[in-house]
Amino acid sequence: MARSRSKVKPARRSAFPAHSEASLPDSPHTPPEVIQLTLLLSGGQDVTLAVEPDDPLIQQFYEVLLDWEGKRTRRLFQIPLDQGQAMLAFPCDRLIGLVTDPPLIVQTTETTSPRSVRVPTAHAAFPNPVSTDRDPLRSRYIQLENFFTPDEHRHLLEYVLAHQADFVSTTTSTGADNYRKSVVLYSFPEFAELIQQRIQSVFPDVIAKLGIPPFSLGQIESQLTGHNDGNFYKIHNDNGSPDTATRELTYVYYFHQEPKAFSGGELVIYDSQIRNNYYVKADTYHTVEPINNSIVFFLSRYMHEVLPIQCPSRDFADSRFTINGWVRRA
Ligand SMILES: O=C(O)CCC(=O)C(=O)O
Ligand SMILES: [Fe+2]
Structure with a gap:
């Protein structure tokens, strides 16, 4: 033969x-x-x-x-x-x-859940691996709790309340209406530096836990967002344009006042399927709770969205806050 x-x-x-x-x-x-x-x-x-x-x-x-x-x-x-x-x-x-x-x-898994069935949240406490699932089309993420110290967390909340007037409405790169509703603060140097240092220190573990090939750490971008009543961010990925193509990882650090005065605002991370040589969204997904003082890492190429927030008081102080951004490869 x-x-x-x-x-x-x-x-x-x-x-x-x-x-x-x-x-x-x-x-x-x-x-x-x-x-x-x-x-x-x-x-x-x-x-x-x-x-x-x-x-x-x-x-x-x-x-x-x-x-x-x-x-x-x-x-x-x-x-x-x-x-x-x-x-x-x-x-x-x-x-x-x-x-x-x-x-x-x-390692393959059976087809994952349809949209209406909740996938068990995999925010296994660091440093436990989230999953041993190695299906290349199944999205993986990690969520680390208690990321800042209680003092840092408290100072951060005080900081956002003192800078409420500096927040502006978000836009998307395509300028599409009705795609995203939230407010953002682009300059917050003390906390941007703090989170970037912390991310650098957990970076090797994050890479290992996500099971992705190591890459050399480049710029870490950061923005600070607030989501209040009726806000959302529809399905998108974070590295689909030439100027964002070197983003490897997305991170989202969640923080809010206690007691929590909003509901919703879950981050939904979709699995992938391949169509015409491109990754596109699958119908299966993970739902991530925006746990106070936790940080989530996932690949920037994954399709993801922020579900609508309900915040009956509409008070800025009751918002779902994040510091989020992207880890670029050098
Ligand atoms: O706020 C979140 O949970 C995610 C935000 C997001 O996807 C982004 O800013 O690109
Ligand atoms: Fe995003």
Whole structure:
């Protein structure tokens, strides 16, 4: 039976800033530079490729392998070989297995909950891993509680109340109406510096817990928001434009007065599916409670939204406050 073998390093793709979230069993901190993938094709052929650990091809191959019922549209893989000197093309349903070296393990889960069913919140206290789920299309996040000291938290609340007049209405980059309603404070130097230092100190753990390949820490952006009665932020991602493309992680630190005087305002983080080589939103999701003095981290590419807030008093002091922003790769 004919066996073809070719060892190539396909050009790195840039269609979307994907990470393979398949896990490497023993070395989550130091992924290998190259993964040898042997594609087992029906008919007895195999082809070996050398790909980088975050090459979206890995995910696409697992997607095809996991499509037991053949629900996805039949598609053609076209993979440049030998620095683009040749092209390997085969219909996706010819892929019947993958050999990976080093071993990659993808733990699959049953289809996650529909919109009306609540996914158990995974805000497992740090430093416990949130989940061992390694399905690359399932979103992961971590939520760390008691992020600031009680004194810092109290000073921050005093600070926002003293600076109420400096908050302005939010806009979105597309300027779309009715997409987002909240207020924002762009300059709050003391607390921006404090949160940036804290984020730097937990950064290695956050990367490890999220199970994503390490990246060199670049700029950390910060803004301070307030959401009051009827405010919301519809579904979006945080790195979909050229000037935001280097955002890897989104963080949201939540704080409010006690007793809590608003309801709603949950952060909904959607799982992903791949359509035409792009990540798009799936119907399944995680719901994250805006827990006072907690911080949430997740990949900026995930689609997410802030559900409407109910704050009967409409008092600014009763708002759902955040310091949120983005960790860029250098
Ligand atoms: O307030 C939140 O929970 C998330 C805010 C957000 O998604 C953003 O500012 O991009
Ligand atoms: Fe966002």
